[in-house]
Amino acid sequence: MIDVYSWATPNGHKVHIMLEETGLPYTVHGVDIGAGDQFTAGFLAISPNNKIPAIVDSEGPKTVDGKAFSLFESGAILIYLAEKTGRFLPADPAARYATLQWLMFQMGSIGPMLGQTHHFRVYAPEPIEYAINRYTNEARRLYGVMDTQLGKTAYLAGNDYTIADIASFPWTRSWKNQGIELDDFPNVKRWHEEIATRPAVLRGVEVLADARQPLMDDKAKEVLFGATQYAKH
The missing domain is CATH 1.20.1050.10 (Glutathione S-transferase Yfyf (Class Pi); Chain A, domain 2)
Incomplete structure (x- = not known):
């Protein structure tokens, strides 16, 4: 099972779409970036750059410290999922x-x-x-x-x-x-x-879409663009 820590943003939707396209089982965990969820210790442990998305794959490669395999950076996640499934990244x-x-x-x-x-x-x-x-x-x-x-x-x-x-x-x-x-x-x-129009894409862009507020208030803007973003966490 893959646990996805994400939000309804373009970078988040990349991974949502890929998971839907491949059919891999996953559980999504919302990381409300406007509320500052990306700065929690639990999330920083798997995504030290405090950016979504990140994944934890309980069936992934073995790690040196014996912890579940985790990965951040959406491009790296796409390559990993492509190689895991043998889809959407040619072998040639x-x-x-x-x-x-x-x-x-x-x-x-x-x-x-x-x-x-x-x-x-x-x-x-x-x-x-x-x-x-x-x-x-x-x-x-x-x-x-x-x-x-x-x-x-x-x-x-x-x-x-x-x-x-x-x-x-x-x-x-x-x-x-x-x-x-x-x-x-x-x-x-x-x-x-x-x-x-691809069915998997239609499903992928709906992941967490209901949870995200269309307009950010001043507090959310401060979290994303102000001192909170640049503080040491």
Whole structure:
């Protein structure tokens, strides 16, 4: 059994979708990041960077200290689950590394840059024109990179659906908040709309969705963006 410690965010949904796609049995534990659950000692023991998601696999590899196998960082979790099930990460070396490079593209560019776009367009206490323009323009550039690739192949890493798509799709669900018009990126739109209809994806994006509040209050913003985030835990 896999225990998933997560929240209804793009990074959380990556793992929710992967678990639904693979059919692995799991139990989800909500980590309310607006309330500060990510700073509890129990969660920090499995995710020292205080970020969701993290997993504990009671049937995972043996650890040196004899504890249950745990893993943090959503990209690492996707690779682990792909290797555990033999799905969504090709065995062929060329296809495997094509998948991993687009997964790293998501981890290094799509996630961080679109996350900053969300912050300055939606959550910042006051509008900062330079930051809004800088990250909105970068979001458009990244959508352009995906659009060019998806004009050549059905999915990001080729003609098969992989963990690269599972990682990137949740971030494109909030395209409006990123200042994006999907009609400007027809290949991304085709890809996005196709993945959005997959039964496992429909189930995955509903995990913990009812628990998350759509708008954060001042306390939640302080926890996520203020002194609490930067205090030693």
